[in-house]
Amino acid sequence: MSTFDPKIIAFCCDQSGYPAADMAGTLKQKLPKNVEIVRVPCAGRIETIYLLKALEKGADGVLVFACFEENCQFLRGNLRAKGRLSYAHRMLEKIGLEKERIEICHLATNSGAKLAETLRRKSEQLKKMGPNPGKI
Amino acid sequence: MIKAEQKPIDEILKYLDPYNKILLSGCGACVTVCQAGGEKEVGLLASGLRMARQKIGKKLEVLEATPARQCEPEFALEMSETIEKVEAVLSVACGVGVQTLVRHFPKMPIFPGVNTTFLGETITHGVWEERCQACGNCVLEKTGGICPISRCAKQLLNGPCGGSSKGKCEIKKEADCAWQLIYDRLKALNQLYKMEEVIPAKRWGVESRDSGLRRIVREDLKV
Amino acid sequence: MKAGSNLEKVFEKKLFAVTGELGPPKGNDVSVVKRKAELLKGYVDAVNVTDNQTAIVRMSSIATSSLLIQMGLEPVMQMTTRDRNRIAIQSDVFGATALGIKNMLCLTGDHHTFGNQVDAKNVHDLDSIQLIDCVRTMRDQGKLLGGEEKIEGEVKLFIGAAENPFADPFEFRAVRLGKKVAAGVNFIQTQCIYDMNRFKEWMKMVRDRGLHEKCHILAGVTPLKSGGMARYMAKNVSGIIIPDEIIDRVVKSKKPAEEGIKICVEQIQELREVEGVHGVHIMAIEWEQMTSKITEMAGLLPRPKVE
Numbered sequence: 001m002s003t004f005d006p007k008i009i010a011f012c013c014d015q016s017g018y019p020a021a022d023m024a025g026t027l028k029q030k031l032p033k034n035v036e037i038v039r040v041p042c043a044g045r046i047e048t049i050y051l052l053k054a055l056e057k058g059a060d061g062v063l064v065f066a067c068f069e070e071n072c073q074f075l076r077g078n079l080r081a082k083g084r085l086s087y088a089h090r091m092l093e094k095i096g097l098e099k100e101r102i103e104i105c106h107l108a109t110n111s112g113a114k115l116a117e118t119l120r121r122k123s124e125q126l127k128k129m130g131p132n133p134g135k136i
Numbered sequence: 137m138i139k140a141e142q143k144p145i146d147e148i149l150k151y152l153d154p155y156n157k158i159l160l161s162g163c164g165a166c167v168t169v170c171q172a173g174g175e176k177e178v179g180l181l182a183s184g185l186r187m188a189r190q191k192i193g194k195k196l197e198v199l200e201a202t203p204a205r206q207c208e209p210e211f212a213l214e215m216s217e218t219i220e221k222v223e224a225v226l227s228v229a230c231g232v233g234v235q236t237l238v239r240h241f242p243k244m245p246i247f248p249g250v251n252t253t254f255l256g257e258t259i260t261h262g263v264w265e266e267r268c269q270a271c272g273n274c275v276l277e278k279t280g281g282i283c284p285i286s287r288c289a290k291q292l293l294n295g296p297c298g299g300s301s302k303g304k305c306e307i308k309k310e311a312d313c314a315w316q317l318i319y320d321r322l323k324a325l326n327q328l329y330k331m332e333e334v335i336p337a338k339r340w341g342v343e344s345r346d347s348g349l350r351r352i353v354r355e356d357l358k359v
Numbered sequence: 360m361k362a363g364s365n366l367e368k369v370f371e372k373k374l375f376a377v378t379g380e381l382g383p384p385k386g387n388d389v390s391v392v393k394r395k396a397e398l399l400k401g402y403v404d405a406v407n408v409t410d411n412q413t414a415i416v417r418m419s420s421i422a423t424s425s426l427l428i429q430m431g432l433e434p435v436m437q438m439t440t441r442d443r444n445r446i447a448i449q450s451d452v453f454g455a456t457a458l459g460i461k462n463m464l465c466l467t468g469d470h471h472t473f474g475n476q477v478d479a480k481n482v483h484d485l486d487s488i489q490l491i492d493c494v495r496t497m498r499d500q501g502k503l504l505g506g507e508e509k510i511e512g513e514v515k516l517f518i519g520a521a522e523n524p525f526a527d528p529f530e531f532r533a534v535r536l537g538k539k540v541a542a543g544v545n546f547i548q549t550q551c552i553y554d555m556n557r558f559k560e561w562m563k564m565v566r567d568r569g570l571h572e573k574c575h576i577l578a579g580v581t582p583l584k585s586g587g588m589a590r591y592m593a594k595n596v597s598g599i600i601i602p603d604e605i606i607d608r609v610v611k612s613k614k615p616a617e618e619g620i621k622i623c624v625e626q627i628q629e630l631r632e633v634e635g636v637h638g639v640h641i642m643a644i645e646w647e648q649m650t651s652k653i654t655e656m657a658g659l660l661p662r663p664k665v666e
Contacts, residue, residue, distance in 0.1 A: 049176065052183040091180065094145045095188035134187025136195075289470050290441070290481070294488040294538060296531075297467050298523030298550060299597045306597035307470045319528050331531065334538050337445070337489040337504070 005034040006060035006126035008119065011050070013043045015073050016107050017065025023112030031116055032123035043067070043104075044077025048084040051102050052091065060132045061122055064104040065115060071108070078106070097134050100125060138166040138230045139264045140173060140250040142181065148226065149188055151247040152196065155223040160185070160249070161215060161237070162202035163229035170264055172250050173228030175202040181228065181249065206233030212240055219244055255286075272344040278330055280321035285338075287314035293335040361498065361545055362515040364461035365433045366405040368665040369638075370546065370575045375631060376638030377659050378435060378548065378577060379403035379650050381427070383418035392423055396430045398647045402654045404662055405462055407548070407640070410437040414474025421451055425458040435519060436460045439468025444484035445493065445504055452497055456514050464519040464548070465490040487520060488542050494518050495543030518543055523550040524561035526598040533564035540573045547574055548640040551581035553601040555629060562635055571635030578630040579640045582649055583619035586610035620649060620656070627657040 012018040018039050024031065036059075040046055043066035054062045064085065066078040082104060089099040105118045152158060160182050168174030182198040189196035199218055203211040206229035219225060219241055227234045228249035237246045254266040269286040275293065276283060285291050289307050296315030299306035303316045322328050340346045360367060369376045379399045384391035399406050406427060410420040424434035436455055438448065455463065467487040471479045485493060493504045497514045500506075520539045524532055536547065552558045558578070565571055583589045583601075586609045593601040605622060612618035627639050639659075643649045654660050 047176070049179045049183065052180060052187075056183050056187055087180075091145070091184045095149075095184050096191055097187060133191040136186055136190050289472075290467055290486070291483045292467065292486040294486050294535075296526065296528075296535075297487075298521065298526045299469075300526050300528075301597040302527060304597075307472050313527070316528055319531055332534060332538065334488055334492065334542050336492075337485045340484060 004127055004131060005032070006123050006131070007058060008032065008035045008061045008063060008122060008126070009038060009054045009059045010035055010063045010065060010119065011038050011040055011043070011046050012065045013067065013077075014039065014041050016067040016071075016109055016111070017043075017115065019109040020065065020107055020111045020115040023110060024116040025112075027112045027116075029112060029116035030120070032120055035119055035123075042072065042074045042077035043081035044072070044074055044079075046081055046084065048087050051085065051088040055097070055101060055132055055134055056136055058132075058135045060101065060129075060135075061126045062102045063118065063122055064102075065118075066104060066106055068106045068108065095134070097132070098129055100129070101132060137169050137255070138232070138252060139170045139254050139256045139266075140167050140228075140230050140252045141170075142172050142177065142228065142250050143248065145181075145184060145188065148181075148247070148249055149185070152185070152224065152226065155245075156195065157197040157199075157222050159199045159201060159215065159218055159222045159225045161206065161225055161227045161229065161233075162200075163206040163227075163233050164202055164204040165206075167229055167233075167250060168202075169258065170256075171262075173230075177228060178202050206230075207236045209236065209240060212236050216241075270345070271338065272347075272350070273339070275335070275338075278333075278335060279318045280325060280327065280330070282314060282318045282321055284314050284318065287312075287317070291338075293338065362461040362517040364405070364517045365665060366435065366462055366546070367517045369404045369663060372663070372665055374663050374665075375659070376405075376575070376577060377403045377654060377662065378405045378407060378638065378640045379647070380407040380409065380640070380642045380644075381423070381647065382409050382412060382644075383420070383423040385415065385417050387418060389426060392418070392426050393430065395647050396427055396432055399650055400430070400432055401662065402651045402660065403641070404638075405433040405435050407435045407437055407464060407642075410439045410466070410468065411442060411474070413469045414441065414471045414476065414479075416474070416476060421455050421458070421460070424455065424460050428459050433462070434460055435462040435464050437464040437466055438490070439466045440483055440485045440487060440490050441468030441471060442479075442482055444482055448485065448490065448493065449497065449503055452494060452514060452516070453510075453512075456516060457512075461515065462517045462519060463494060464521065465494060465544070466521055488538055491518055491520055491539055491542040491544050499543075517545050519546045519548065520544045521550065522547050523598050524552075524558050525550055525554065525600045529557075529561075530564075532561055533568060533570065536565060536570050536574075537568055540570055544574050546577065546637075548577045549579045550598055551579045551642055552626065552630070553599070553605050555626070557600065558630075559633060562633055566635050575637040576635055577638040577640040578633070578636050579642060580623050580626050580630070581642045581644060582623040582646060582653060583609050583615075584646060585615045585619070589619075620653060623653055624656045627653070627659070 072078045092099045162173045162178035178200050224245040226247050226249045230252040234248045255268040256264045257267045271285045300313040305311040305313045381395045408420045408424045420436050424436040427434045501510045522536050589606045589609050609615045
């Protein structure tokens, strides 16, 4: 029986996601296999195309770890990210892919446990969904 | 500029059903401004189309190009070599861009990927509104710079009608009554007398869109 | 005399005129026209025939007006510019006058999106003021718009229009009436009045410009059937203002319909006293049978027989 370990790309913003990922390591939190962390200065740096390309190029799911809504150091970067995710969701729905494959999670620098738990949850969800049928 | 909106992707997929290798051609001008068909949107749509076709097991190869202006022959022709390699072209430029490609690549199927909607202004980032209908004889001098042809639902030249209430048009809550805007503007400019003249009927059939295919020829520019 | 219509003669004789309104059927059932005509005959000097009002397809105004003439009533044929270009308009003017229609109300018309043909192409080749000018040109110069063709025959029409003192911008409404007068209008009917103060303010502006001497003004009234109707109109219909006192009267009454009629009659009596008001236009929407009662209670009967 072959195991399917969903490939997850996790975009982590410098002000919240990335330090949280660090902390997850320090706390020796268990992370699912096959997670790739992509560091960005702010969630607002994530262009919509990165979300779609990630799926196109082989990911089964994409997570964006960003600051809470009022806490963006660059003022509205996380709001821009939200808008771009919603565009990506609409695209996925229209082409028949599950919009749950792309998700945003808001957290703070010390949310190591939350980050790990979110990644584990996403991995389980993707296992049930199956591999991304759109990957080329 | 010209405003457009992307067509529903399932409609586009229907157009592309018979083909396996296409060029997705954007435009660096109007559709970039209204975020419907610029380089970014080309990338996003291409990715979506590839994944949609991958999912149904019918792979689609999508080449991407975004000339500066698809409606200019010299820019359109820059894509000649690429176009020779594909079976069809999906253009997310406005209707003019699509037809420019048709004229220069008569043997190539060219499909529209956007609906060209109107000539408009950017109100704020992400919001565009109709401002002009290319009526052929601009009346903006008479109306303080506010167009009654594109902004009045009844194209009145001697408005407002009896449905103007609290500055809004009775047919759409979001729409300001153009004639209220004209009144306010002319009042601010001390030109209200312009609203007292009866403006005669527009010559739709001769100067405007009902006169048939319109054309401008500048002999001095034809070298 | 512009056309020698009954309505025109009533005005000429300086009598207080009364007009009613009839909405044609959503089909070709002539018995509907007959029934409504019977409810109005003898109680009014002329009957407005609406033209696809609220952009809902009904029997054409020209056909219905022609039927009314056969039934012994005088129509005021309404024509909007929403559905017809100038070719059809001028053609219909020829046809209407050939059928004996002598009064015409020139309107822009409700937007097509209000009706049951929302996919239609919006015409508006002319607006209401350009339409008045067009009909006046046909009548007084015997020519078509554009000035070239000489008309075979004579177009005799008493030209009317509408004006709304309750629309915005308020300060411009009397000026707009001035434009209609300049374009050649002979009489106008106003949107239904509930806010007397605003109407009187508008009339003052009209009189200040001498417009009450250049055209005959008919004040529009509509009886309120119920509190619900009053509230609905006040909230949803653009360009209608109903003061709270009036809504309250109808809502609180034990017999709202009767109260509505009473209010209407009081309004007519008050409007008769306003300088420059030469008549009343009763729009008993879906309540045509009340026209007889209203005219009777307001002391407007019998209607004059004018030669």
